[in-house]
Amino acid sequence: MALTFATDPVSVRTPATSANLGPGFDALGLALTLYDDLTARVTPGGFTVSVIGEGAGELPSDEEHLVVRAMLATFDELGERPRGLAVECVNRIPQARGLGSSSAAIVGGVQLARGLVAGGTELIDDEAALRVAARLEGHPDNVAPCLLGGFTIAWTEGTGARAVRLPAHEDVHPKVFIPTERGYTASARAALPFEVPHADASFNAGRSALLTHALTADPSLLLPATADRLHQGYRAEAMPGTASLVASLRSVGVAAVVSGAGPTVLALSEVPADFHPGSEWRVESLGVDARGALVKGSMVELA
Template sequence: MGLTFVPDPVAVRTPATSANLGPGFDSLGLALTLYDDLTARVTGDGFRVTVVGQGAGELPEDAEHLVIRAMLATFDELGERPPGLHVECVNRIPQARGLGSSSAAIVGGVQLARALVVGGTELIDDAAALRIAARMEGHPDNVAPCLLGGFTVAWTEGSGARAVRLLPAEGVRPTVFVPSERGYTASARAALPSEVPHRDAAFNAGRAALLTHALTSDPSMLFPATEDRLHQAYRSAGMPGTASLVAALRSVGVAAVVSGAGPTVLALSEVPGDFHPGAEWRGEVLGVDADGAVVKGGMVEHAERGPVAAGRTS
């Protein structure tokens, strides 16, 4: 018996995310109050995408678009593809800046596919949605907060990606500094060594644990908790402006880190009002998104999440 597709369009809002957060390489992530809005409907034939905003005129407008690819991967998990799809994207998350634009597209596609199928939530729950998204992205640190909202700790085991969601403490209000230039995860990863000293790994393990405490209970500890020895220094030669801004912010006591693979810089503590990053940087104060990728219309509502799938801890 085949799937039943809903007749009406469905929409999803996907948040920007910042991953790593300093010491939490490939594991920690934060959802931010900057959003892409995606709408999709099943059509009779073919795959078409309309893009407004970030990436307009650059991104594919057919089945090669990342949202469509994520939708098709999800439909394949469900066992049947629709004859056609029309997707409309209103993009506000900057492309290739370290704010999770690809994760927002992937998670949005997974959520849209679930919503377009009657009973899609039961057939693919949040845990399975996370696994599909992480498999496409290659690692779970951005897709987890995008799907779940809040501050997430993500990891991969035999069955695939898993995550727990934690609620940040009151007063955590991130600031992002976004440059006009782009950066790419693949080139940033190529700068990383295949091995690191044991003392550096131990240093980061302690700081990542401290960061979890700082973000959820004691923001006064954010400055020491955001120190890193695993990835930022190795990437600095390829992003000298980013490295300089992180250093300048930290020199005045701001808990600043590279956002994801960069080049955006994320500040997790208050930035002094007289701090000027330079004309090439656009600063924006954001909140922490608490809800993740929310679908309006269709059949998807987040179920109560247990720790086996995607835990929600308060």
């Protein structure tokens, strides 16, 4: 059966995310109150993308743009592509800084496609949308909180990615330290060893479980709960400034971690007023986004 496409534009707001959160490598993620705003409409033909803000003048302006690629993958799941798309992006999430800019683009594309099709959110429910997004991203730790909001635990099984969303405690107040230089997930992963000591794996399993409790019920435990032995130490040589800032913050009792693959640093507990990271860091106090990627348009209203 042929799909019915919206004649009016559809918009989506996608939150930044921070993955890993210390010990929860490739599993834990948190949605943050920093957003990209995307709008798309169906056109008679061709694919165009305009970008304002982060990535303007750098990102593709055609079907190679990640938002369009995610939209087309979702339309393929639905069984039919429109002849053309016009996409507008107002980007505020820094590119390649460990704050989930690619996941925001992918989830935004999936949600736009769902919103542009009559019954799209029924044909592809949230669980299926997560699987599509995770296939495109390669792992679910960032796309899960971007799609669902809040604090998420994600995993992959035979049918693909799955996730559960938990509300973060009201006393969790994220702060991000964003450097000028960029980092890239592929190079950060290349620094990881193929094997780790059993004791380190056991350590991280315990701290990941503790972190779930700390983030949802007892933030006083965030400092020990965010300790990691699986990935941050191996990446430190490639990001010495990031590693130094994490160590400095933790030395004064702040639950600080590398955000995703870095180089941004995420603090999950209060930072002393007299702590000064240096002029090379842009500091932003954020909240935890509780709603995830919201779609608004003529065919759907997701609240």
